[in-house]
Amino acid sequence: xxxxxxxxxxxxxxxxxxxxxxxxxxxxxxxxxxLEAGAEALYLTAGLExxxxxxDEDVVLSGEVGGLRPPGFDLGNxxx
Numbered sequence: 696x697x698x699x700x701x702x703x704x705x706x707x708x709x710x711x712x713x714x715x716x717x718x719x720x721x722x723x724x725x726x727x728x729x730l731e732a733g734a735e736a737l738y739l740t741a742g743l744e745x746x747x748x749x750x751d752e753d754v755v756l757s758g759e760v761g762g763l764r765p766p767g768f769d770l771g772n773x774x775x
Contacts (some may be wrong), residue, residue: 721772725757 698706701708726737740746743765746756757770
């Protein structure tokens with residue numbers, strides 16, 4: 696097994712196998728929690744309106760503005 700630690704992705708390097716991202720940013724922690732809880736897919740959008748365009752009965756919206764869940768969203772960005 697080879698282990699490589701790159702604090703930031705390096706230009707020109709390939710990561711052909713498994714890549715593990717460990718961070719303390721809530722968005723990625725929440726993404727991992729959603730996948731662990733059974734989410735089939737996660738879609739990142741450029742803003743609230745783009746996210747709202749995905750909303751239907753089978754979609755759960757998760758996001759934050761200023762640390763708070765936006766109006767009309769099902770979840771905030773806390774992994775709890």
